[in-house]
Amino acid sequence: MQFKHPEILYFLALLIIPILVHLFQLQKFVKVPFTNVAFLQKLVLQTRKSSRIKKWLILATRLLLLCCIILAFSQPYFSNKKADKQEHFFLYLDNSLSTNTEGNKGDLLKVAIQELIENLSEKATYSLQTNNNFHQNKTASELKDILLKIENTSEEKTLKDVFLKISTEKITHNSINKSIIISDFQNSSEDVFKNFNESTSYVQLTPQLKENLSIDSISVNDTNSSNFEINILIRNQGIAKNNIPIAIYNNKKLINKQTFNIKEDSIQKVVFSIQKTPEFLGKVLLNFKDAFSFDNSYYFSLVTNEKINVLSIGEQTSFLNKIYTKDEFNFLQSSIKNINYNAIPKQxxxxxxxxxxxxxxxxTSLLDYLNKGGDLTIIPSKNISITSYNKLFKKLGIGRILKKNTDSLKITSVNFKHPIFKNVFEKKVSNFQYPNTVSSYSSLLKNSSNILFFENNTPFVSQVNLPKASVFWVAASLLRSNSNFTNSPLIVPLFYNMGKQSLQLSKLYYIVNTKNNIDINKQLGKEVVLAINNENNSFIPLQQVYQNKIRITTNNQPLKAGFNYISQQKDTLKSIAFNYNKKESLLNYLTLKSIVDLQNNNSSISTSVKDTLRSIHKKNEVQWLWKWFLILSIVSLLLEILILKFFKP
Structure with a gap:
């Protein structure tokens, strides 16, 4: 039992007054002598005993009356919270793409929102966290207006972030009463619960359909004919399916369609052949009703006339011609005597x-080239002028070459985490045939990241990042008389990715709400501002201006899949496609019961937002007791009247 005004209980000390009155209430008896007093003595004893009982009963009723009146004014009640403390709830509502599916009562997110609106308490305040917004200290009416505007989003919010937010709210808002997490708990890990031990109500939104068909990825093969092959990987989660229709569009124009069969819980490749065009805005569409609809379409942008300019100065070598092919690169070779210095800024x-x-x-030309954003790869000869190379290194501020080593060394280690080898290896390889060098150069580079290593753990290939460019240093000549590295399988991904990294060509597609770098291979002024827009939205991305390109970086935008256009005022410079993260298509849901049992912190699990809120409100409902104490005081008063009137000692 709790009290709204516990300070009134101090008045219980007044109960001593009727007790003192009772104890010190003295009566004088007059003794009358009789000749035979045996009968009278017995009568007097009985009268005194009855009188004492009556007085004790009257004292008890008066004490009860006074006690009940004091307790009634202190307003006692039963509840899980204090009556003078306002309830505050922390709500997390998962509005990710995966909650846009049908449950037993309808769309998961819409049903959750509706049940929230119908069961909010006007006496409480709320803080609402969604995947894309946070609303703090809102009344029920304010929160209802916010809930009506919530839609599904591609933005992500992990449970770890949610738990951290709850802990922060506990510290900054000491009146928090309960935290409620409403989610489908897709792709969540049990490990995140280990360091979270707050009493929480979990509401798991469960989709009705347990099967899903989604477009996993798209790739393009050039068959060296008039057509491209579009390879589409379809992921099936569930039973085998037959005669599923699939179509491909160029923008809004239907190009081709077909049907396919797919086995249970498998991946199926579907191939379309399309005619080569300078630009193809592709959209692949699955016509199938399943758990999720957002992953039944996939966008890609295919540009065939975009190439990277690469210039080799010095000795002509055949391995560079084989790596920098005509379909992806504009590759030129020039001797040291016949350098076209006007071509350098265009590379x-x-x-x-x-x-x-x-x-x-x-x-001098290279310094200007690097300062304006071009990349440089340095392969020394067997006998270089270290002084001339160190002039370049000193002016770039990247270190210096120390000396020439004439010891034969093997190239034994690969930095698999380096961006140059991203997506090259499926797993770490340690048993490849080690290439070797007859002679090499040791150097001392500043702020370098090493890519390949000699057996003595010194770098063979290193990358130094400048403010606007990258310099790759190869520590040995690659002529066959000095090294057999050009016969190694590492030579192709190393130099190919050096070229690819120098200009971020348009990919087939990008993922929404992630960091993407996109280069515009044009010389534009420093004051030019580019925008990314679509039919419904437009924003200005982060952009860096270089001599022969502009690099655009997207982070939190766009948030919706589809085609977007990079434009300069009214001129469209490039078309790009965005798709949703494929993790949202996976039917991987966390089982909460075992986790909550292990936590042992009075947390609860439910599948209904309405039942959860009603249960919390019922536990926190205040049951006032002052009326019962007032009734009891009246009863005690009536008892005293009855005792005084009808009890005759």
């Missing part, structure tokens, strides 16, 4: 290949 990657001495004019 995305320049390779200094087997040059013994760097002319001062070339060093």
């Amino acid at each position: 995305q990657l320049i390779i200094l290949n087997e040059i013994e001495n760097l002319p001062e004019t070339l060093i």
